[in-house]
Amino acid sequence: MNNGTLTDEIKKSARQDQYTHHDYYAIDDLLSDEHKIIREAARDWVKKEVSPIIEEYAQRAEFPKHLLKGLGQIGAFGPSLPEKYGCGGLDEIAYGIIMQELERGDSGIRSTASVQGSLVMYPIYKFGSEEQRQKYLPKLATGEMMGCFGLTEPNHGSNPGGMTTHFKDDGDHVVLNGAKMWISNAPFADIAVVWAKNEAGAVQGLIVERGMEGFSTPTMHGKWSLRASATGELVFEDVRVPKTNILPGVVGLKGPLTCLSSARYGIAWGAIGAALDCYDSALRYSQERIQFDKPIGAFQLTQKKLAEMITEITKAQLLAWRLGTLKNENKATPAQISMAKRNNVDMALKIAREARQIHGGMGISGEYPIMRHMMNLESVITYEGTHEIHLLITGMDVTGFNAFK
């Protein structure tokens, strides 16, 4: 689908994105002018570039690759990483706002940006050598180079510590074997940040580049969720990776878990975007759709749904904002991030389901964004730590007991 003419045709026949801003508790007063400018820029881009085409791409289960350049231009890749590496140098609230706006368009587009920024660029910045930072970050920031993050394996999802992907020493190289699955961006990524065990059984991060012999990225087909996002496997068969591609700054699961904390923070904001889009569509539909001679929004049962939606969105917005301020001060704990990710994604999924009811039969149609958001959120509630795992993290944090095993 690189054919510009076809994309233009899709745009012409697509639904108009009529989204308006919802800020019931004047949370905008807590944002800086810069935050609002960033939000408007991201929102305008989503309205112009994502909303008109996304339904068509989701229906075809295709990732709109032509959007990558634009994502780089609006600063969606690594917005809070330093400017000296070509990144935005923005604060954590700005990062969250960009994720929210992208996910209002589609969780798959936000996923691509989350993976690139938090799971590929962040580990290279945080744990990489200066040479690795200089080599990869500027290109990743523009989208000229794309990355993916390989942690999950066929037999190890919630328990990544059990991973079997491993590497052995071989002079100035290591030899990598194993497989990862459910990897976002894998089918088109130029590099993969892969977490694997060394000969001592400790987890380390390696940058594996497309083209290295024995490395392949088969696409995973048949998803009913995140259909506009490309998902694949990473297969390593005796891949010789130069030792200079190992991330020198971390050994142990702390490496991938630190990256996940950053991505989960972005998801806590992103999910609000999906919820806002569903609420916005449901509110408008409830005012326009007439049954029994009046708008369906005039019935108490519909009002209950809408009133509860905006209440939950408002609570989620406050949670995300406060988490952002904690993160700006370097005080946000992984357990606080878990709470926000879990709460906000669950909130968004429930709102998507209620919004589907308000739209009646039209709710299942691609004319409205509801069903796409709902299906997307079924992945978002599972990836980056499942709904259950985040609950256990909170449980362990408040009780001091580990209930994982």
Ligand SMILES: Cc1cc2nc3c(=O)[nH]c(=O)nc-3n(C[C@H](O)[C@H](O)[C@H](O)COP(=O)(O)OP(=O)(O)OC[C@H]3O[C@@H](n4cnc5c(N)ncnc54)[C@H](O)[C@@H]3O)c2cc1C
């Ligand atoms: C679309 C999509 C994109 C993804 N992208 C990436 C990516 O880019 N990179 C990557 O590395 N991974 C990615 N993932 C993988 C994702 O992170 C995993 O699916 C997730 O961590 C859960 O692992 P699992 O699917 O193996 O489920 P399991 O771990 O097998 O869990 C199955 C069920 O058991 C529950 N469970 C497990 N352990 C416990 C326990 N101790 N107590 C209670 N309940 C438990 C879980 O909560 C869940 O309900 C992606 C997944 C999807 C669907």
